[in-house]
Amino acid sequence: MSLRCAVAGLNRGSRFVKLLQENADCEVVAVCDPRPEKLAEYPDLQVFEDFDRMLEEAAPEMVALITPGPLHAPQSLAAMEAGAHVLVETPNVYSAEEARAVVELARKRDRRYMLSEDYIYMGWCGRLKAIVDEGVLGEIIGAMAEYTHDCRPVKPLSAAEEQHTKAWRFHALPPLAYASHTLGPLLYLMEDRCTTATGIVGGRTEIAGGDVFPLETAVLETEGGRTINLTNGFMLSHPFIWCAALYGSEGSIRVINTNYADPQALRVLISTDAEPGWRDLPMEWHARDDGREHLQVLVDDFVDSIISGRPAPFDEARSMDFCLPGVLAHESAKFGGAKMEVPLF
Ligand SMILES: NC(=O)c1ccc[n+]([C@@H]2O[C@H](COP(=O)([O-])OP(=O)(O)OC[C@H]3O[C@@H](n4cnc5c(N)ncnc54)[C@H](O)[C@@H]3O)[C@@H](O)[C@H]2O)c1
Missing domain, CATH: 3.30.360.10 (Dihydrodipicolinate Reductase; domain 2)
Structure with missing residues (x-):
């Protein structure tokens, strides 16, 4: 069974759509961006201008947050509250309070959370x-x-x-x-x-x-x-x-x-x-x-940690480090x- 994935933020994030689509264990079901012209590039996917609506209606099991930095912690928290695992671009947090909230929620909800430090x-x-x-x-x-x-x-x-x-x-x-x-x-x-x-x-x-x-x-x-x-x-x-x-x-x-x-x-x-x-x-x-593209290996490692139940290559604490x-x-x-x-x- 495929891991239902979503990508938010479709500038650099469009690369993550492809990387996830390359992974045989993933199915990209939804993308989110407030810019309609970006969403129009994905006629075969569920598309959302609003992040919370995407979480609710597409119910992804994993979300890649490739959005502007200040959104990362709030969107990580919303995604994990909704039950999704989170791969997030840098900077992943803007304060110690955000870091603590993210770490605590990842542990409480037993979700994989990883900084995409490539x-x-x-x-x-x-x-x-x-x-x-x-x-x-x-x-x-x-x-x-x-x-x-x-x-x-x-x-x-x-x-x-x-x-x-x-x-x-x-x-x-x-x-x-x-x-x-x-x-x-x-x-x-x-x-x-x-x-x-x-x-x-x-x-x-x-x-x-x-x-x-x-x-x-x-x-x-x-x-x-x-x-x-x-x-x-x-x-x-x-x-x-x-x-x-x-x-x-x-x-x-x-x-x-x-x-x-x-x-x-x-x-x-x-x-x-x-x-x-x-x-x-x-x-x-x-x-x-191994001759592989480094970002593909990062994405594949993260997906593998979700599917296998092993810790993420960088868990929530290491991501904060x-x-x-x-x-x-x-x-x-x-x-x-x-x-x-x-x-x-
Ligand atoms: N690892 C690297 O080498 C590397 C390189 C470039 C960027 N980045 C990181 O990637 C992330 C994205 O960078 P970028 O250059 O694509 O930024 P960007 O500002 O060019 O694009 C952000 C995208 O997110 C969308 N967006 C805005 N608000 C949103 C929301 N509420 N929900 C969903 N989407 C929303 C925007 O419309 C835009 O398409 C940043 O965190 C950046 O630091 C990392």
Whole structure:
């Protein structure tokens, strides 16, 4: 019997419709988006402009939430209340209160809940995990990451974009709330979680808008006694850079990508005590060993956890580990850099 699935948010979400349709155990029964022109692309499915109506009338067993960030926690709660399992894009929550409510409901209703943090599923991340686990870097002492990307609107948003899409990125996406693409892989590689978050922000909110500073930096402490520095900024005159480093007692690694559109531009540099000095790792770093598309594997793993009854690859607590520390660092920055405790669910 197929798992009845629904997808909400049909910009990036249209990819999730296809990914779920590729999975033999799934049947996509419904899609939801307030834009009729998006719904018109799915003549064979039940289509809904209203999310709650979709939950009620289509009764999906699993929902993929690929909607604007601020909707993620309310829609996750509504979906789990209605009995559905939830796969949700990043940022999955905007506060510790939202995180707690989501975790408690997932446990109370015994629903699978997973952040769709896809960077961890990329080929380079799996390869780095093997290197770290082999002990090539010795003991990992700390980490850093930077994610900066010029996402300033190139032209004024249309009324429709202001209402339904894109605008939330400019007014309601504090850069550190979008921490999971760097923090997720780092915590996964170190098998660690953050215990405190301290934030500092740069620039004026007027440059970005709403609650959003152009440049935000977090200092995070971990359960394993490490520190992680994160810097994120999306409303800057600065082309895309995604980079991360692991500092070890016997070696270090630096990953850097300067071209958003070209995953092959990713470089992985390593230096070890045995072979000091930076050198590029000569591998096809982006392709997975199994040759599969990483997002398909993520979706398939999540579906498999529902069908088999096994825990999700990242359960509700781990999903919060990857995103909430950044959210709390942003809050910390607003209060002059006060150190915040990160709840460990
Ligand atoms: N993992 C990645 O690399 C990656 C890349 C891009 C986007 N994302 C994430 O994916 C999500 C969606 O991003 P996007 O670029 O498609 O955003 P977007 O703003 O371009 O599109 C959001 C879509 O959701 C729809 N929508 C708005 N309100 C809705 C509601 N109440 N119910 C259902 N649908 C609603 C909009 O009409 C629009 O079609 C975000 O969380 C974003 O952070 C992740």
